Amino acid sequence: MREILLILILPFLLITVPGCSLLNTADPKLDEGAAGNRYSAAAEKNNEKTDLEHVQLSGYSRKVGASLTSPKYKKFSVNSAFIVSGNIKNTKHLKSNYALITVHSEKGGSPDFKYLSPIKGGKYKQKVQLFDGKGTYKVKVSLPSDESKDYYYDLTEMEVTNVNPAVKRDVLYTQNAYKQDLKLDSTVEGYMKRDGKVDLSGSIGDKKAKDLMIEVSKGPQVTKVMVPLENGRFKSSIPLYFGKGVHTLKIMTPAENMANYYNQAAELQVDNTSGHTSQPIEFSKEYSERGYTLESPTVSGGKTDLDYEVKGKINPNAQYAKDTDTVFVQTKKGSLEAMYAIPVENYKFNGKFYLRFGPGSYEVNVFAPEITSANTNVQHFTGVAHFNVENTNPNDGRYRLPSRGIQSDDPEIGRLSEKLMKGKANDKEKALAVYKYVAKNVRYDVQKLNQRSFAFDDSAIKTLHEKKGVCQDFSYLGIALLRAGGMEARMATGYAGQDHAWIETKVDGRWLTMDPTWGSGYLQNNEFIRNFTMKYFDPAPSEFKKTHIKSGIEY
Template sequence: MILGVCLLGSTLTSCALPTVISNYVDSIGSEAGNKKIEYTDEAKKSGFTLEQPTTGVVVGKEEVLIQGSLAEAKAGDQILVRISKDGKSGQKIISIKDKKFRQAVPLYYGKGKHEVEVLIPGDSKTDYYYSATRFTVENSSSLQQIPMGYNSSFYRQYGVTLEQPIAGGKTYDGKVLLQGTVDPPSKSTKQVEYLVVRADKGEDKSNYYIPVKDRKFSQWIPLRFGAGDYKVQLTVGDLHYSPVVDLEVKNSVSADLRDLLPGSGMESDDPQIIALSKKITANENSPMEKARAIYKHVATNVSYDMKKDRNYWDDGALKTLRERKGICHDYALTTVALLRAIEIPARYIGGDAGEPHAWVEAKIGDKWIPMDPTWGSGYSAGKKFVKAYDPSYFNPNPASFKKTHKKPEVIY
């Protein structure tokens, strides 16, 4: 006998609704491996079919593939999967597309038997689910995984499917791949252009933008703050501070590479950026002179865009070098990218210079030196920008610089 359950927010709970009783109607074989998949009455009525797995007892390693169809599925419907072992339970959301579903489900709790229950949406109540079937998976892996957190409403509204990773708790070698699809079920929902990712380690925080192209996304996210535990949050661009899904991961790389790894708009690993940085600094010998050459290149080759009044999610070094214009944000992104490309530690500084402003710091030896390629590029005369290279804003006098550039914040 199976009870109906409802999904409240991001947590699957029992709820104070009338009990729904669904009897399993298929017979069960007696031998492991030959045990038949059993379905509830609700599953039968809804046209639920499970194609994978094919038997009620299967063997898996860290995960198991669930694939099937739901004939009565509506746009935006989701399958809920509950995975349990030894009194512990986690869940996984699987999106339904064209009445079909297919996704790997994690076996969270290490080696041994996991009980897997598949739940389908009710036909009349939002976030109310009925048990459809259940089966057992013998996990051969001892890996302990952590269930991801979901905001089920946003996940459904924007049609998000995070295909990789499928669970939290895994250890990565310096970066983690986020991959999936974004396909809103309603035509009234604006198509998503980008996702925002936060990858935070304690008080250290970093933000990244992932483009969504043809309803798909795939990008490696750096774990830039060294070894330890990270919280990764994936957010639809329009929502910003309301994560759609979050997970915990571990980084095995001990080195803290926060000022050397690529960042959003700071594409220091791009072949074009690397080649340009090497070309700019080819005749320079010391890190200080290489940094000065990069500062001069950005200041003289980029013009201030008097018409641009804010930052955009797709801003970056490649875009700025292509368009040869931008605001302080773009100057700073480009300079940082070129410095990091030749392994000079660099950081983007956000602060105030009479109005919100951005500049750069580079680590030369054991000292951080400031530079402001925007102010070094020229000046405004009314509504016009006048190109006039000024070398004095590279490694300026600290006391003088602090009078005009205040409230600094390192942004990753």
């Protein structure tokens, strides 16, 4: 797995300077709901008892010709939210196009909430949500400097009492959100309650951007999730990794002209009602570059009984997407490794892999094939995702279950295996039936050998359909038929004049050797000559070693 460089750029620098001079007033009253709403009525009642003092505007207001049209008073009560609006006459030299509204909860414990309200035609208007439920808030309105970029001067400050105990929160947007035209769908709110995960969806203006980054935190616990973009759109289910309680999610958009850098654009909070904790899946840089979206699993550290699903899709516009017909999964338990091939159809993949080495924890890597025009017998893969999974099944099925190229669970393989083994008295007779079928029905593919045209989808099924292949393909089909018939079988690799593969199957407590490739015939003048022989079914070990040098086992 390659590490992705993640450097966050602060969205803005704020320096505020207090002011104290007087200017116009505005009415704090806001139609916040139907008549009779008890919280609106409570707010009105509080205001009737309060000596309403007009807001005071700073000296900077005179310099830029600023006035506040709402609210009009320094101290008042509301039902959850109110409107801040104003006018600015001299906007020409302002160094920013946004008014800044800072909301501070007197309860403490929550960071200030900042609104950036766009200034258009000398006007700004912002609904301000008092984010921490019932209580007192300090609300400060600041305007951009007319001299220095990213500096703000205070316009006024007010004390606002929220009479509504409900926690309601807007999405916090930074300047980067406006610059990159980040828009979250209406289903996304600034404060939500969810059970274990939250769905985020929306869009950004850059249709060519490949991904967003979501930072998920709860107290000191922090992780980052990459979310692929497709034509500027995103839709992803984000796990709430750290158990019960409020998680903060920061949405980061890609920095312009700076690869692998992300700027904070939005922030929201999600109260997780689930006490379950989980670990994040690790994604590489190639995950987004190759346009992958992993839909399942969504977290690392899951538990399963023997098999596990992997599901996802590939952006059709991503590099090599049109040439990718297989996604690969590697499982590792200690020094033991196994590979699995998941077919890709219409840019989607959905399959399962097996945890064949018994109970315990496995590392799992999801690989994209490296697409190259060069013919070679060495295949290369690029890691896109990494996670862990625990197998609770007590059985070791390394020689019985399907693996890469060996689809022993395929119905067609199963039917043929049953047909071949029907009526056979013992496992040796069953193994012989498989040996004869493969050696007599599969033709050695000389062209594939010479051109080294090995494919990522080489497999038992492919060999069965095409009735041709090289030693690997003979072995794939033979092992699949044996495993489908309930026998233990494995691929032996080594050297027999060149790199070679053959079959070993368990019979009467021993590993019986058979090489259906050599049993099918021989090569003469670069042509395959069909010449079936029994010589390479259960040969004497001393004789077999004269031509075959074993170097390992492929699981």
